[in-house]
Amino acid sequence: MLDIPTTSAADRARRHNAALDAEITKALDEMVACRAAQMQVARASRELDGVPSVGAAAAGTRFTSPAASRLRTELSGMDGSVRSAAGRLGALIGLLARGAREAELRASALEARKVPGVG
Amino acid sequence: MSADSGARFVFAPGEMRALAGTLDGARSALSAASLALLVVDTGGLPGELAAAVEAERRSLGSQLSGTGAGLEAGSRYLTRTAEKVEHLDRTGFFTSTGVGVKVGNAIFGELTDLGLHKSDRAGRARRWAGVLGMLTGTKTLVQAAAWHEWGATARTLANRDEWRSATAVQRMRAVLDERIGGGLRANYGVRTPASYGPKAGQGLRKPAAKLFGAIPLAGGLVDFQQYLADGEKLRRDEPQTGLSQAFTDVRDFMALAGSSNHLAADAWGVAGPFGVPGAAINEAFGYGADLVVLGMDTTATTAKGAVAAATAVVDAADGARDWAERRIGSALRGAFG
Numbered sequence: 001m002l003d004i005p006t007t008s009a010a011d012r013a014r015r016h017n018a019a020l021d022a023e024i025t026k027a028l029d030e031m032v033a034c035r036a037a038q039m040q041v042a043r044a045s046r047e048l049d050g051v052p053s054v055g056a057a058a059a060g061t062r063f064t065s066p067a068a069s070r071l072r073t074e075l076s077g078m079d080g081s082v083r084s085a086a087g088r089l090g091a092l093i094g095l096l097a098r099g100a101r102e103a104e105l106r107a108s109a110l111e112a113r114k115v116p117g118v119g
Numbered sequence: 120m121s122a123d124s125g126a127r128f129v130f131a132p133g134e135m136r137a138l139a140g141t142l143d144g145a146r147s148a149l150s151a152a153s154l155a156l157l158v159v160d161t162g163g164l165p166g167e168l169a170a171a172v173e174a175e176r177r178s179l180g181s182q183l184s185g186t187g188a189g190l191e192a193g194s195r196y197l198t199r200t201a202e203k204v205e206h207l208d209r210t211g212f213f214t215s216t217g218v219g220v221k222v223g224n225a226i227f228g229e230l231t232d233l234g235l236h237k238s239d240r241a242g243r244a245r246r247w248a249g250v251l252g253m254l255t256g257t258k259t260l261v262q263a264a265a266w267h268e269w270g271a272t273a274r275t276l277a278n279r280d281e282w283r284s285a286t287a288v289q290r291m292r293a294v295l296d297e298r299i300g301g302g303l304r305a306n307y308g309v310r311t312p313a314s315y316g317p318k319a320g321q322g323l324r325k326p327a328a329k330l331f332g333a334i335p336l337a338g339g340l341v342d343f344q345q346y347l348a349d350g351e352k353l354r355r356d357e358p359q360t361g362l363s364q365a366f367t368d369v370r371d372f373m374a375l376a377g378s379s380n381h382l383a384a385d386a387w388g389v390a391g392p393f394g395v396p397g398a399a400i401n402e403a404f405g406y407g408a409d410l411v412v413l414g415m416d417t418t419a420t421t422a423k424g425a426v427a428a429a430t431a432v433v434d435a436a437d438g439a440r441d442w443a444e445r446r447i448g449s450a451l452r453g454a455f456g
Contacts, residue, residue, distance in 0.1 A: 033163025037172065044155035051148040054190065057141045064129045067200075071193050075142075081186045082149070085179055089156075092175055099168045 013115040020110050027107040034100035038093055045089040048082065055079035135201035142194035149187045153180055221250045342381045349375040363415045 055076035156176055161169040225246035232239050353371040 029163055030165050033160070034168070037159050037161060037164060040155065040159040044152045044159070047148060047152035047155050051145045051152070052141055054142055054145050054193075057138055061131070061134045061138055062129060063131045063134055067196070071196065074189060075193060078186050078189055081182060082145075085152075085182055085186075088175065088179055092172065095168065095171065096164075099165065103165075 010118065013118040017114050017118055020114050024107050024110045027103045027110065031100045031103035031107065034096050034103060038096035038100065041089055041092050041096060045086060045093065048086050048089060051082050053079055130200070130204040132201040132204045135197045135204070139194040139197035139201070142190045142197070146187050146190040146194065149183050149190065153183045153187070156180055156183070221246075225250050339382075342378060346375070346378040346382050349378045363419070366411045366415070 055072075055078065058072045058075040156179060159172070159176060161172050161176075164172060225243075228239075228242060228246045231237075232243070349371065353368070353375050
C-alpha cells in the first residue's frame with residue numbers, strides 16, 4: 001500500500017513544528033557547547049591569573065652580572081607575554097559568551113515561530 | 120660571599136634560589152593553564168567560532184609554551200649559578216684561613232701546574248700574593264687576590280653556555296632562516312626572464328630580456344666547450360716522458376673533473392655552492408700541476424743547456440788544441456822543414 005502524504009493543514013503545521021524543533025535543538029546544543037567551552041577557557045584564565053609576576057620578583061633581587069640583567073629584561077618581557085595571553089583569553093571568553101547568547105536568541109526566535117496548539 | 124656596592128658582579132645565592140623557586144611556580148601555573156587550554160572542547164561550536172577558537176588556542180598554546188621554556192631556562196641558570204656560588208663560598212676557606220693552608224695551597228698549585236704541564240701565571244701570582252698578604256698582614260693583597268678570583272669565575276659564568284637567552288636563540292634562528300631563504304629566493308628563477316606579468320616589458324625590452332636571459336645558457340655552452348676541450352687535451356699525447364708526462368696527465372684529468380663539475384653546477388641551476396668545487400679543483404690542481412710541470416721542464420731545459428755548454432766548452436777546447444797543434448806543426452815545419 002502506498003504511503004500517500006497528506007496535505008491537511010494540521011499535518012503541515014506538525015511538519016513545520018518538527019522542522020523548527022530540530023533547528024531549536026541544534027541551536028540549544030550550540031549554546032551548551034559555547035557555555036562549556038567558555039567555562040573551560042575561564043578555568044585556563046584562572047590558572048593564568050595564578051602565575052606570579054616574575055618581572056617584579058626579579059626586580060626585587062640584588063644580584064648583578066651581565067647575564068642577570070639579561071635575565072631580568074627577559075623576565076619582564078615574559079610578564080608582558082603572560083598579561084597579553086590573559087587578555088586574549090578574556091577576549092576568547094567574550095567571544096564564546098556572545099556565541100552562546102546568539103544561539104540562545106536564535107532558539108527563542110525559532111520557538112516563537114512555532115504554530116501553537118499542534119502536538 | 121656577596122659583594123659591596125662598587126662591584127660589577129654581585130652574587131646572592133639565597134636570592135637566586137628564591138627567584139628560581141618563583142620561576143618554577145610560574146612555570147607550573149603556566150603549564151596548568153596550557154593544559155586547561157588544551158582540553159577546551161570545540162566540537163559542538165558553530166563552524167566559524169570553532170575555527171576562531173581553535174586558531175586562538177593554538178597561538179596561545181605556542182606563546183605559553185615559549186614563555187614556559189624561557190622560565191625553565193632562567194630557573195635552571197639561577198639554580199646552577201647559586202650552586203656554583205655556594206660551592207665557591209664553601210671552598211673559599213683556602214683564601215681566608217692561615218699561613219699554613221695558604222703556603223700549602225700555593226705549593227699544591229705549583230705541583231699541579233707542573234704535573235699538568237700548565238703555566239698559569241695569574242693563578243701563581245694570586246696564590247703567592249695570598250701567602251705574601253697573609254705573612255705581611257696586608258689584607259689588601261688578599262682581598263685583591265680574592266676579587267681577581269671572583270672576577271674570573273664570574274666572567275666564565277657569564278660567558279659559558281650555562282644559559283642562553285631563549286629570545287637570542289630565536290633571533291639567531293630567524294637570521295639563519297632569513298639568510299638561507301634569501302639565498303634560495305635570490306637564486307630561484309634567475310635564468311628565466313619574465314615573459315609575462317608586470318616585469319615582462321614591452322617593445323624591444325622583451326627580446327632584449329630574452330637575449331640577456333640567454334647569457335647564462337651561453338655560459339653553460341662555454342663550460343661544455345671547456346669540458347670537450349679538456350677531454351681532448353687528456354687524450355692528446357704530449358711530447359713528454361716519465362714523471363713530467365704523469366703530472367701532465369694528472370693535471371689534465373683534474374681539469375676535466377673540474378670542468379665536468381662546472382657543467383654539473385650548470386645543470387643544477389645553482390651557481391653558488393655547487394660551482395665552488397669545480398673552480399677550486401681547476402685553480403688549485405691546475406696551478407699546482409702547472410708549477411710542477413714548469414719546474415720539471417725548466418730542470419730539463421737547464422740540464423740540456425748545461426750539456427750544451429759543456430759540449431761547447433769541450434768543443435772549444437778541442438778547437439784550441441787543434442789550433443795549437445796546427446800552429447805548432449806549422450812552426451815546426453817552418454823551423455825544420
